[in-house]
Amino acid sequence: MPARPDTDQFQQLFLHDIPLMDVRAPVEFSQGAFPQAENIPLMNDQERHAVGIRYKESGQEAALELGHSLVRDSIKSERIAAWQDFARRHPHGYLYCFRGGLRSRLVQSWLAETGLEYPLIQGGYKALRRYLIDTLEAEVARQSLVLVSGRTGTGKTRLLVQLPKQVDLEGLAKHRGSSFGRTLEPQPSQIDFENALAINLLKTGTQPGPLYLEDESRLVGRCALPLSLREKMARSPMIILERTLDERIDIILEDYVVNMALAFQDRFGQETGFAQFSEFLRDSLARLRKRLGGARYQQLDSVMVEALESQASRGDLTGHRVWIHELLTGYYDPMYDYQLANRQGEVLHQGSLDDLLDWTASRPSANALTGL
Structure with a gap:
C-alpha cells in the first residue's frame, strides 16, 4: 500500500475528528491542543528545556546532537513503540509538532526505519491553530x-x-x-x-x-x-x-x-x-x-x-x-x-x-x- 501523503487539509481533519499524534513536549500540549489529539512526545519537558538552552547557546547542530544523546537506546525504543501503537490504532491519523519541522520529521523518519510510514501535518500545531482562529471568526460572522x-x-x-x-x-x-x-x-x-x-x-x-x-x-x-x-x-x-x-x-x-x-x-x-x-x-x-x-x-x-x-x-x-x-x-x-x-x-x-x-x-x- 502506498504511503499516505502529508496533509494541509485542515478542515477535513476537524470535520471528521481525525486522530492526531502530538509529539510536542507535555508542557506545550497542556497550554493548547485539539480535542482529537493525543500527546506522545519526542522529548519530555526536561529534555526539551535542555535542548532549547543548547540551541540558544550553540545553534541547531549542537541542539540536535544533544537531543539525539538524550533520546536514545531504551528511551528511544519506548517512544518509538508508543508511536507505533498510536499509528496502528489510528491508521488514518497524522502526527504534528509545533511547526511541522524537525521534531515531526524526526519522528516520521524513526517510524519509517521500522517499516511504518506515517504522514505529518504541514505547518504543525501553529498552522492548525491559525486555521481554527480564522474559522472561528468566519463562522461567528456567517x-x-x-x-x-x-x-x-x-x-x-x-x-x-x-x-x-x-x-x-x-x-x-x-x-x-x-x-x-x-x-x-x-x-x-x-x-x-x-x-x-x-x-x-x-x-x-x-x-x-x-x-x-x-x-x-x-x-x-x-x-x-x-x-x-x-x-x-x-x-x-x-x-x-x-x-x-x-x-x-x-x-x-x-x-x-x-x-x-x-x-x-x-x-x-x-x-x-x-x-x-x-x-x-x-x-x-x-x-x-x-x-x-x-x-x-x-x-x-x-x-x-x-x-x-x-x-x-x-x-x-x-x-x-x-x-x-x-x-x-x-x-x-x-x-x-x-x-x-x-x-x-x-x-x-x-x-x-x-x-x-x-x-x-x-x-x-x-x-x-x-x-x-
Whole structure:
C-alpha cells in the first residue's frame, strides 16, 4: 500500500475528528491542543528545556546532537513503540509538532526505519491553530445566532441540547456559568476552549438553520468567550425559557445539591466525598459574599450549614430549598431582570420547554427566524 501523503487539509481533519499524534513536549500540549489529539512526545519537558538552552547557546547542530544523546537506546525504543501503537490504532491519523519541522520529521523518519510510514501535518500545531482562529471568526460572522435565555434554574441547558443545531458553551468550558457552576472536571485552557469552540462552529456551519447558544456572560468560569462572539450575542435575538419558582428550585436542588453530592461521593467515598461537597457548596456561596453583603451572606451560610447537616444525618433536603429560594428571589432574579431590560436582541418567543421545542421545530429557516 502506498504511503499516505502529508496533509494541509485542515478542515477535513476537524470535520471528521481525525486522530492526531502530538509529539510536542507535555508542557506545550497542556497550554493548547485539539480535542482529537493525543500527546506522545519526542522529548519530555526536561529534555526539551535542555535542548532549547543548547540551541540558544550553540545553534541547531549542537541542539540536535544533544537531543539525539538524550533520546536514545531504551528511551528511544519506548517512544518509538508508543508511536507505533498510536499509528496502528489510528491508521488514518497524522502526527504534528509545533511547526511541522524537525521534531515531526524526526519522528516520521524513526517510524519509517521500522517499516511504518506515517504522514505529518504541514505547518504543525501553529498552522492548525491559525486555521481554527480564522474559522472561528468566519463562522461567528456567517452564522445566525439565537440565544436561549431564562432565569437561573429554568434548565436552559436541558432545552439547548434538544435543539436541532446548537453549541453547548458550558459543556465546552466544563462549567455551568454561575458561582456554583464548577464541576469535578478541570476547566480547559483558554486555547483548548477556543479550539473546541471553533471546531463545533465549523461542524454546525454545515447544517441549515440558526445556531442556538445559551445566553452567557463574558466568562464561563475562567474561559472567556471570544470578543467577536460576545459582540454578536449581545445583539442576537433570543427565546426565553419559563418555569415556576418551585420548578426552578427543584432543578437547582437536583443539579447542584443531589447530583453534585453523588459525584463527590463517587469520586472520594461517602464520608470524605460529602465533606468535600459541603466545602464546595459553601465556597460557592462565599464567592458571592461581596455582592450579597456581609449580613445576608452570613444568614444564608448559616441556613446552608444546617441544610447540609440535615442532608448528611437524615437525607433531608428541605433546608436547601430555603437558601436556594432566597438566592433566586433576592439575587439572581433581580440581576436577570436588569440584564434583560438592557439587552438589544429581540425576544422571539417565550414559554415552557415544550412550547419552545415546538416553536423552534416550526421555524423554516435562519432568515425567517432571525431576519439577519
